[in-house]
Amino acid sequence: MPKLSATEPLLHPGVKVANSTFGAWCEVGEGSRVLNSDFGDYAYCDRLADIANTTVGKFSNIAAMTRIGPTDHPYRNAAQHHFLYRSSYYWDDAEDDAAFFAARAARRTVLGPDCWIGHGAIIKPDVTIGAGAIVASGAVVTRDVPPFVIVAGCPAVPIRGRFAPEVAEALMALAWWDWSHERLREALPDFRRLGAEAFVAKYA
Ligand SMILES: CC(C)(COP(=O)(O)OP(=O)(O)OC[C@H]1O[C@@H](n2cnc3c(N)ncnc32)[C@H](O)[C@@H]1OP(=O)(O)O)[C@@H](O)C(=O)NCCC(=O)NCCS
Numbered sequence: 001m002p003k004l005s006a007t008e009p010l011l012h013p014g015v016k017v018a019n020s021t022f023g024a025w026c027e028v029g030e031g032s033r034v035l036n037s038d039f040g041d042y043a044y045c046d047r048l049a050d051i052a053n054t055t056v057g058k059f060s061n062i063a064a065m066t067r068i069g070p071t072d073h074p075y076r077n078a079a080q081h082h083f084l085y086r087s088s089y090y091w092d093d094a095e096d097d098a099a100f101f102a103a104r105a106a107r108r109t110v111l112g113p114d115c116w117i118g119h120g121a122i123i124k125p126d127v128t129i130g131a132g133a134i135v136a137s138g139a140v141v142t143r144d145v146p147p148f149v150i151v152a153g154c155p156a157v158p159i160r161g162r163f164a165p166e167v168a169e170a171l172m173a174l175a176w177w178d179w180s181h182e183r184l185r186e187a188l189p190d191f192r193r194l195g196a197e198a199f200v201a202k203y204a
Contacts, residue, residue, distance in 0.1 A: 002027075006181070009039065017042050021120070024181075029064065036105050037069075040113070053105050058177045059114040063137070066123045066163060069109040074100065112147060113177035129173060132162065143192060170200035 004010055009022035016127035020034045023041035029036060030047040037051050038060035041078040045051060049062050052069040064066070074081040085101065087094035110115070116127045118137035129135065130147030139156040148168040150159050161168065176184070184191075190199060 012124045025056070043111075052109075053107060054109040054111065057111045057113040057115065057131070060111045061114070061116040062111075062116055063121070065120045066117050068111070068117065069107075069125050070122060071107075071125065075156070113175075132168070134162065139185040157181045167197050167200060171196060174200055174204055176203070 001067045001089045002010055004025045004027060006024040009026040009028060011017065011028045012032075014031040015028045016035075017028070020037045020039070022039045023043070024170035025042045027044035028039075029045050029049060029191055031106075032045055032047060032049040033051070034045075034049075036054040037054040037056060039056045040060070042058055043056045043062070045058040045060075045062035045066070046064035048065045050067045050070075051062070052071060054069045056062070066192060068083060068169070071087065073082065073106045077193050083090050088096050109125055110121055110128040111123075111161070112129055112131035112133060114131060115133045117123065117129070118139065120135045120137055121135045121139045121141065121143040123129065123135065127141055130143070130145055130149065132148040134150040135141055135145065135156065136152030138154070140154040141150050141151060141156040143155070145156070145158075146153050148161060148162045148171065152159050158181045163171070176187070180188070187203070190202060194202065
């Protein structure tokens with residue numbers, strides 16, 4: 001198994017990265033594409049993830065074949081084909097539409113800390129996924145997801161919360177995702193052994 005690093009992301013073969021940053025202990029799975037995005041510490045995606053214009057929270061868990069922040073074509077115009085904005089591909093005397101690209105890049109998708117994005121899920125631009133939330137496999141997320149809520153389906157709707165509201169609140173207050181690497185290591189046995197209720201009771 002590859003070892004992760006506090007200084008360099010582990011980029012598996014075939015990964016394409018443009019205009020993006022990575023915190024410590026990050027990993028990008030084989031064949032993934034990461035564009036205009038920022039990975040927080042410990043965030044990772046599995047193979048063939050396609051992530052654009054996204055703030056990926058610390059400890060985000062992104063499954064394979066997900067699409068996060070898929071951009072729109074100019075569908076209000078007479079033509080929506082990308083000759084409108086990738087114009088230099090087609091004509092020597094036409095420039096690409098920089099303003100269109102900038103407007104697309106400004107529509108940020110935000111993944112909260114320790115969220116879990118299931119296999120094949122799609123998350124629209126401008127959507128925020130709360131801390132600890134779960135997006136079920138195959139979901140198409142069109143609206144914000146509150147912290148610690150599980151959503152599923154197309155369009156995705158809440159199926160339930162992960163925890164009782166007071167436990168979710170205690171986890172938000174605890175914000176273990178801001179702990180140091182050393183503190184996480186010390187608490188590792190309790191992360192493994194205890195359910196969330198007992199964990200917050202011990203550490204809150
Ligand atoms: C979301 C998830 C965690 C829920 O797991 P769970 O609590 O065991 O859920 P259940 O199987 O008890 O299903 C609860 C309800 O949600 C529905 N549901 C579960 N997963 C769903 C999905 N992916 N899409 C649509 N509905 C789903 C079930 O049909 C069920 O509905 P019902 O109550 O009307 O019968 C799980 O289904 C999932 O999608 N995990 C992601 C797995 C994955 O992508 N792994 C990749 C490697 S990281």
